[in-house]
Amino acid sequence: MAKLARWCFQHRWLVLGLWVAALVGLAALGRATGDDYKDTFSLPGTDSQKAIDILERDFPAQSGDSATVVLHARTGTLTDPAIKAQVTDMVGQLAKLPHVAEVISPFSADGKGQINEAGTTAFATLALDLPGNELQISDIEHVVDTARDYDKGALQVEATGQVVANTEQTTSSTELIGIIAAAIILFVAFGSLLAVTLPLITALAALGVGLNLIIQVSHLTSVAEFSTMLATLIGLGVGIDYALFIVNRHRIGLRAGRSPEEAAVNAVNTSGRAVLFAGATVCIALLGLFALGVTFLYGVALAAALTVAMTMLSSVTLLPALLGFYGQKVLSRRERRRIAEHGPEPEAPSGFWWRWAKGVERRPAVLAVLSAVAIAVIAIPFFSLRLGSSDLGNGSEDKTTKRGYDLLAEGFGPGFNGPFSLVTDLSSGAGLQALNQAVAAARDTPGVASVTEPRQSPNGRAAIATLYPTSSPQSPETAKLLDRLRDDVIPTATAGAAAPVYVGGITAIFEDFAGVLSDKLPLFIGIVVVLAFILLVVVFRSLLIPLTASVMNLLAVGAAFGAVVAVFQWGWLSDLFGLSPGPIEAFLPVMLFAILFGLSMDYEVFLVSRMHEEWTARRDNRIAVSLGQAETGRVISAAGAIMTLVFAAFILGDERVIKLFGLGLALAIAIDAFVIRTILVPALMHLFGRANWWLPRGLDRVLPRVSVETSDDLAEAHQVPVPSDDYRDGVPAQPHESAESERTH
Structure with missing residues (x-):
């Protein structure tokens, strides 16, 4: 270096x-x-992926992009002549726009069922000729603006759908x-x-x-x-x-x-090494997602x-x-x-951080218990974590997609925004019998609002029916219904059928996604923790320090999850953040864990590497921990404040996922820098004493020698004076006095 x-x-x-x-x-x-960014993923082996594969093969229109224009009568009904004329004119104008392949009006023969029983809410569906990621934002905005121009008088017009949501993503600062x-x-x-x-x-x-x-x-x-x-x-x-x-x-x-050159070389040769170790830990945690x-x-x-x-x-x-x-x-x-x-x-150590370090040294047990309890309390909501996916219903009320979503839920039922697809493959010669039996059984199942009649694909190789739950896509009852359909209702109804019936749809996809990640989460956490543990054992020649670091990092992650659940799932302070409560994105726990575990190791490496310098030079755990904390406290607190504010700034963004990451990361780093590294870790290291630096002789011989410190740093550390409050009977504490009593091997 x-x-x-x-x-x-x-x-x-x-x-x-x-x-x-x-x-x-x-x-x-x-x-x-x-760029070629794509929000695509597959879940091999799941029902939802099998349904997607069949739809893409035989129902290309079912797997493409579309938009929905929601219509609502503020007074009267949509069949009133004046309102109906407005809707008809709007549909005609939309059909003329670029990239609009087809518009199905609620008043057309194909639009049967697109108006509710009360006649107050309806929708028109727009089929687009390109996938959403290939359309220009300006073209989508033209569609939305054309529809919204008819929002006047007794007629309310909103546009919803993921394609429309793309136009609502604002560039923030x-x-x-x-x-x-x-x-x-x-x-x-x-x-x-x-x-x-x-x-x-x-x-x-x-x-x-x-x-x-x-x-x-x-x-x-x-x-x-x-x-x-x-x-x-x-x-x-x-x-x-x-x-x-x-x-x-x-x-x-x-x-x-x-000199500037020697100072720069020394800084990179010491803190630069710590940067590489810390950064490597972050990368290991992130790549562990594979x-x-x-x-x-x-x-x-x-x-x-x-x-x-x-x-x-x-x-x-x-x-x-x-x-x-x-x-x-x-x-x-x-x-x-x-x-x-x-x-x-x-x-030389002095001022606030030296006094703070000595305070931790004097009362390690009390401070360790208080800080651990505080973190545990913040983490309590984590045990109510419910994975799923947010949808347009979690947006702000000032968005047309959110208003359209709510109108559809009010007019057609909560489950209308997240239907299931019952899909079967007919290419092997199987008939519609299995799907008809599944539809009949599903209609008698509690929690099912309605099921459409099965219809075959144009090539006759597949069939599909749409099932609407009585509960919203994000409701726990919808997830239970999905399990009941897959595990009991449909297998029983189609026993002995030539072709299985798969339950798919966007809601099923996200439930499967959550299930896949939940099943593999223990393996992922184990891999990341073990790799980070091994790296720290090699660097600090200790077993207890890496173990403590792993537990502390898990505490910080747990606290972050607790805060995220309280705000984004329970709805605490949701108005402040401009969102509606809902389940936590399925991929958030693994991503947040990977990022936070790596970032938490940053502060552990910077803190303990300085303590390790003092320990190697003096062989006195008490002085090593206090001096290490005193000399790194100021810079770690500044670094923690910077990272906390940088992450917190992203809470002000427009996307819910980024808000989730911003809040989770900001709170976790704040707890890590200002509670764990300034109170809990030093307190525990004082309690553990010389056991902090114990490593079996056999393991010490076989492990590679990798050090953050250089020989010059160790010599300098040996010369750092210990402040006067560490003197005993007027005589400065000497490094050699504790060397024998605390030598580990």
Whole structure:
């Protein structure tokens, strides 16, 4: 690391040029190729996937995109001549628009059943000639605007459907808000405007390269639309934090009298190593998503891991080059003037963080219990977690899709927005008997509002019937109905049939998705925890520290899940966030766990690596823990505040999924930085004593030697004076006094 840092410092113009060239070149390439983001996934072996396969083969119209125009009579009924004339004229205008292949009016022969019994609510269906991701937003907006122009007088007109929802996604300035908040905290921490720009430039350069690389990755594999937003969220947070840790170490070196080059080399050789270990843990956690076997998450994991990798690379290459340009100006004018007048000032623990560390040392048991109980209370809602998928009904009331969704639910029943599809394959020569039997049995099943008559595909190779539940798509009763249909009703009704009847539809797809992820979640958590545990054992030569870190990270994740459930599922403060309560997205637990487990390891590595320096130099657990906490407390709290605010800024975004990630990540990082790393972990390490650093001799011999500290750092740590309140009978505590009593092996 020292050689790399020195080379980058001495060849700073070349390094800067390479980063600028990469950024400009990849941006130009991305503009030339365009992106190919796709929100597609498959669930092999599930009923819903088998139904999709049949529909795509024999009912291409059933698997394509469409939009729904919802009509509601504010007064009277829709059959009143004046209102009916408005609707007829609107349908005619919509049919003339580009990309509208067909419009089925509720007053046409094909539209039978598209008006409710009261005659107050109806809908017109629009078949589009292209998939939603191939349509221009302006074309969809033209359709919506044309329909909404008829919303006047007694007629209310709304447009709903996923295609319409694409036009309601607004571009927000959440990233800018997060950057401004980070800049303010950096200025408070550094006291220098120039120093503030270093972490920001480093993070933004890495983010720019990473996002442009993701564009190219989207041509190689399926990458979801929201992957770039998620990558931005993670990249900004970790990029600024990683650079902050290195810049902080560099400033300490300058104040201690090192030259800018030596300070930069030392910072990268110490904090830079910690950055690589921490970043590697984040990437391991993210790439662990491949263990789930769900292709939808592969692109998301690759995008996020690629962005984190770029932040690691920029921190150990671009940052030392920038430090070469800045020289002594990384320090504030006051600090430079003080050094000129009084000479170098080696870092020594003092002030608030030393007093705080000594307070934790004096009452470790009480503080450990109180902090653990507080985290456990926040995590309680997690045990009510219900996986599923939000839909247009969870949107804000100011959106036409939300209003249209509610009108359909009120006019046709809650289950109208999430019907099931009963699908069977007739290509083997089987007739409609099995599907007819399934339909008859389903109609007599509690929780079923209605089932349409079966109809065959144009080629006669498949048949489909639509089942409407009495409950909404997000209701637990709908999930129970799905299980009852699949496990009991349909198998019993079709026993001995030549072809099975599959239950599909969008609601069934999300239930299957939740089931697949829930089944594989223990394996995923086990893989990530074990890999991170092994990495920390190698770095810190300890069994107890990695075990404690794993448990602490799980606590932080549990607290994040608890907050997410309370707000997004129970509806606490939902008005403040502009959303309606509903189930938690099925993929959120695995994604949130992967991200949070990795990010939590960041602070563990930075905190314990400093403690490990002191332990290796002094062999005194008490001094090592207190000094390590005192010397990292300020920078970890600043880093935690930055990451918390960057993540919290995304709560202000428009997409519910991003709001979920923003709240979960912000709260988890706040708890991790300000409770777990400043209270719980140091308190437990004081209670565990020398057991923290125990490693069996046999295991110590076979494990590779990987260290965050260098020999120079250990020598420096040995010289760090212990503040006066650690003196005993007026004599400073000597490192050798506890070396024998606390030597582990």
